[in-house]
Amino acid sequence: MDDIGHRWLNQHKVGERLPKAVGGEGIYVVDETGRRYLDGSSGPALFCLGHGHREVIEAIKAQYDKLSFGYSSNFTSDPIDQLAETIIEQAGGGMSRVSFVSGGSEATETAMKIALQYHVARGHSGRTHFFARRQSWHGYTFGALALSGHPARRKPYAGALMPVTHLSPANAYRPPAGVAPHELADHLAAEFEREIHRVGAERIAALFFEPVVGAAGGAVPAPDGYARKMREICSRYGILLIADEVMCGVGRCGTWRALAHDGVAPDVMYTAKGLAGGYAPLGAALMTEEVYRTIADSFGTIASVHTYSGHTAACAAGLAVQKVIIRDGLVEKCRTDGDYLMGALREAFGQNPHVGDIRGRGFFVALELVKDRETKAPFAPALGLQAKVKEEAFNRGLLCYPSPGTVDGYNGDHVILAPPYIISRGEIDQMIEMLKASIAAALARVAS
Numbered sequence: 001m002d003d004i005g006h007r008w009l010n011q012h013k014v015g016e017r018l019p020k021a022v023g024g025e026g027i028y029v030v031d032e033t034g035r036r037y038l039d040g041s042s043g044p045a046l047f048c049l050g051h052g053h054r055e056v057i058e059a060i061k062a063q064y065d066k067l068s069f070g071y072s073s074n075f076t077s078d079p080i081d082q083l084a085e086t087i088i089e090q091a092g093g094g095m096s097r098v099s100f101v102s103g104g105s106e107a108t109e110t111a112m113k114i115a116l117q118y119h120v121a122r123g124h125s126g127r128t129h130f131f132a133r134r135q136s137w138h139g140y141t142f143g144a145l146a147l148s149g150h151p152a153r154r155k156p157y158a159g160a161l162m163p164v165t166h167l168s169p170a171n172a173y174r175p176p177a178g179v180a181p182h183e184l185a186d187h188l189a190a191e192f193e194r195e196i197h198r199v200g201a202e203r204i205a206a207l208f209f210e211p212v213v214g215a216a217g218g219a220v221p222a223p224d225g226y227a228r229k230m231r232e233i234c235s236r237y238g239i240l241l242i243a244d245e246v247m248c249g250v251g252r253c254g255t256w257r258a259l260a261h262d263g264v265a266p267d268v269m270y271t272a273k274g275l276a277g278g279y280a281p282l283g284a285a286l287m288t289e290e291v292y293r294t295i296a297d298s299f300g301t302i303a304s305v306h307t308y309s310g311h312t313a314a315c316a317a318g319l320a321v322q323k324v325i326i327r328d329g330l331v332e333k334c335r336t337d338g339d340y341l342m343g344a345l346r347e348a349f350g351q352n353p354h355v356g357d358i359r360g361r362g363f364f365v366a367l368e369l370v371k372d373r374e375t376k377a378p379f380a381p382a383l384g385l386q387a388k389v390k391e392e393a394f395n396r397g398l399l400c401y402p403s404p405g406t407v408d409g410y411n412g413d414h415v416i417l418a419p420p421y422i423i424s425r426g427e428i429d430q431m432i433e434m435l436k437a438s439i440a441a442a443l444a445r446v447a448s
């Protein structure tokens, strides 16, 4: 690297110099100076088994020793077959077929195409319009970005994005004006139905939503009953319900399929991050047999594939990660230790005048930072509170996942914690202590 900064680009700011990561072990990442960082967010809720997991690495190596990729247009393989069986069984909820891709955005695109093909197969080719929600994130490819209710990230491309109807977020801490938290699910269901009538049901392909919203809202679970109401309305109007479980799925929220918590089965769902836990780029879109059969009977197959779809070594990584999760009871651990994590957060931050909300599910939790707890007013975005929390945490050797725009895409700050499933309770305590000090230091900086 020279004075112009890094020659590669990944959203770091002009001139920003990143430390060089050289190793990882368990919940820690190690930089070139030997400094260890406790990975309290698993990167972006990705490294579910932490770093340097020997069994996973050995499984990947063993696959590479045999064959890197049996190109999936020509061949099947044990890893892809077994991974498909495994995740269909883990997902439950009537999921029956899976299309593998290389990450979350590709999975979103695949789900969009499955929905469109399904309707065409049923003779409803006018159903091309999608519904999603504000304060949501579905990825940076064009279809996924069009779905995403994330104004700041949409901004450079807004003019080229396909029109999508964005419904209100399902956030009990910030319900629409005049709506009490216990009325929220009914209010949002009524809004959904109103919008269906406005747009015309015969034009609508699917509703996309994150069962627990990730970085766009800060680990926001929908209120009880919300998902069931949306399911019922979708079924009534022939609209597919599609769950984006890229971040919240694969056990992180205490059930392998996040929506299982709500007792709701989608028509299509997809996941990515925890699938191979960062050991390989891998995502998957799953669908019911009814969706699959309808498409297959008309088209023969799902018309969506990429060169790397079902990459054998990536599937081997995914299979190894899933085997460890199942064998070690890690979904259950996310649930029980998630309760411990939530209790510890409430203990540490419950009285903090600038922590407005502590929320989430399992090992997917967040603190929303506010200027005033009574009014829920956020800090001015120009203060960059969330960036300061990130910096203070980094300087203390803690990796967490702060983001801006919590309230409306521009205002608001939250910090996500999404530790690796393998974290111990002692390490949870340590992580919270570090976060407490980091938030205190960042708040002191914005106050001065």
Ligand SMILES: Cc1ncc(COP(=O)(O)O)c(C=O)c1O
Pocket: 044, 103, 104, 105, 106, 108, 137, 138, 139, 140, 210, 214, 215, 244, 245, 246, 247, 248, 272
């Ligand atoms: C809920 C959700 N959906 C989709 C995506 C896009 O996934 P990817 O970044 O792997 O393309 C993300 C990424 O953060 C996400 O959190």
